[in-house]
Amino acid sequence: MYIPVNDMLKHFKQDAPAMANITHKSDQWSPYHDNSGTVLAVGIPGAVIVAGDTRLSNGYNILSRDATKLSQLTDKCVLATAGQYADFIALRKFLQQRLQLYEFQNEVQASTETVAHLLSRELYSRRFFPYYTFNLLAGLDENNHGVVYGYDAIGSYDQMTYGVQGSGQELVVAVLDNQLKGYNKINKTIPQTREEILDIILDCFSCAAERDIHTGDNVEILIITAAGTERIVKPLRKD
Amino acid sequence: MIDFDPSTFGLAHTYQKEDKDEINTLALPSAPQVIYRTLNGPTQVNGGNKLTNFKHGTTTLGFVFKEGILLAVDSRASMGSFLSSEQVRKVIEINEYLLGTMAGGAADCQYWLAYLANHCRTYELKNGSKLSVAAASKFLQGILIGYRNSGLSMGCMIAGTDTTGQHLYYIDNDGMRLKGDIFSVGSGSTYAYGVLDNHYRYDLSLNEAVELGIRAIYHATHRDTASGGVVRVYHIHKDGWTKVHDGIDVVDLHYQFAQQKGLVGDGDEAKQRLF
Numbered sequence: 001m002y003i004p005v006n007d008m009l010k011h012f013k014q015d016a017p018a019m020a021n022i023t024h025k026s027d028q029w030s031p032y033h034d035n036s037g038t039v040l041a042v043g044i045p046g047a048v049i050v051a052g053d054t055r056l057s058n059g060y061n062i063l064s065r066d067a068t069k070l071s072q073l074t075d076k077c078v079l080a081t082a083g084q085y086a087d088f089i090a091l092r093k094f095l096q097q098r099l100q101l102y103e104f105q106n107e108v109q110a111s112t113e114t115v116a117h118l119l120s121r122e123l124y125s126r127r128f129f130p131y132y133t134f135n136l137l138a139g140l141d142e143n144n145h146g147v148v149y150g151y152d153a154i155g156s157y158d159q160m161t162y163g164v165q166g167s168g169q170e171l172v173v174a175v176l177d178n179q180l181k182g183y184n185k186i187n188k189t190i191p192q193t194r195e196e197i198l199d200i201i202l203d204c205f206s207c208a209a210e211r212d213i214h215t216g217d218n219v220e221i222l223i224i225t226a227a228g229t230e231r232i233v234k235p236l237r238k239d
Numbered sequence: 240m241i242d243f244d245p246s247t248f249g250l251a252h253t254y255q256k257e258d259k260d261e262i263n264t265l266a267l268p269s270a271p272q273v274i275y276r277t278l279n280g281p282t283q284v285n286g287g288n289k290l291t292n293f294k295h296g297t298t299t300l301g302f303v304f305k306e307g308i309l310l311a312v313d314s315r316a317s318m319g320s321f322l323s324s325e326q327v328r329k330v331i332e333i334n335e336y337l338l339g340t341m342a343g344g345a346a347d348c349q350y351w352l353a354y355l356a357n358h359c360r361t362y363e364l365k366n367g368s369k370l371s372v373a374a375a376s377k378f379l380q381g382i383l384i385g386y387r388n389s390g391l392s393m394g395c396m397i398a399g400t401d402t403t404g405q406h407l408y409y410i411d412n413d414g415m416r417l418k419g420d421i422f423s424v425g426s427g428s429t430y431a432y433g434v435l436d437n438h439y440r441y442d443l444s445l446n447e448a449v450e451l452g453i454r455a456i457y458h459a460t461h462r463d464t465a466s467g468g469v470v471r472v473y474h475i476h477k478d479g480w481t482k483v484h485d486g487i488d489v490v491d492l493h494y495q496f497a498q499q500k501g502l503v504g505d506g507d508e509a510k511q512r513l514f
Contacts, residue, residue, distance in 0.1 A: 042313035072431055124350045128389065151319065158327055 043146025077139025082166030112139030123155030263328030298427030311452030
């Protein structure tokens, strides 16, 4: 005989207030899945470097070793997303269409700041049923300096020089704080060149792949400059 | 989960909520807990509606004095116990004569204060005069009352200048709107109040007021785990607002204050006066 869970819970609701708030979560289907992975972006004068691993996972399963987390929205900016892949695809589709419309109407591509604001509004429009996405918008500003905007799931955003999102966030961001800002260093040697920063990024992904089960397979790196976009793919641990 | 209560829509007399409706209604899915950037301490899980469990963990303060209004804020934002940023801008520049401070949900504050900015500008264009601080804060209060119990989390101060002078209001997500001379919002507010109440006088000079604001925030960041980063200070006067300090690291402030107390360390941490 099937007893609806709510009937059972009614008995609990009066006696133990602490249990009254338990809902039948185990029976309820959830639209949210964390497909994980790690993305990061670093802005330097003249360029912005965006990187993301290519592993798509669901719990302990690997669904794909070759799924990109990066999406170039305009010539100057790239969206990098960790979280739910389905929501990333939906968000990317919305942004691509809306930015195409912007380009038709204004005869010029949207600036990175405009895209950042658009993304924030779109995320907040779903305030009560959020996109489960943790985004980084990386691009070149009006002076062709690299800027990174970091978001939470409902659209709060801030400009930063570098950002990390995803399952490897805690592991990687502390390394970048130390290497790119010189936090907790007495002799602060901040890397200035693109090559040094690229080395640090590759090291970060290798470290994240070692210690985070959801990060690995390959790391895909996009380097955006005023001259164009360069793409590099490097292998990571596949276990 | 948003609990749909029919009585709030005035339908109580026509609608009897039956038990079977609880099973048949499509419950809105609740998002995983730690996905919002909050200006909070670690959120407490009491089960049930976790969206409204936020304590506004941060430290922001504002006080009225003879030269206008001083606002001082910290810059820490957390997602659960992970610090998502130490450089958040918690003072939102609504327009040249209004400022808003953020506490609680960062996205909520950013969005609704930007919405308020839009409204203020539209009013100014339509009516040829600027919206008063009282009216702007009331507009925001009206919005928040409409979203009451829906899970928004905001504890903000609206401070600005208009034809009647400089005014400071506190607004929060329950729909509260209070006018006052001294406010501090957030988990670090108790520490800030201690310092503020000790030294506040209406006839402070601007420099004394700035120092008071910085000290109060510093002490709050020192003792409150959810506050930290840098101190930002704004001053509102009859001509609008000015950003007095854009970001003084509280760690550097610690060494400066220690030096002022006569304490000496091994290194040369306090290299220069920060303010």
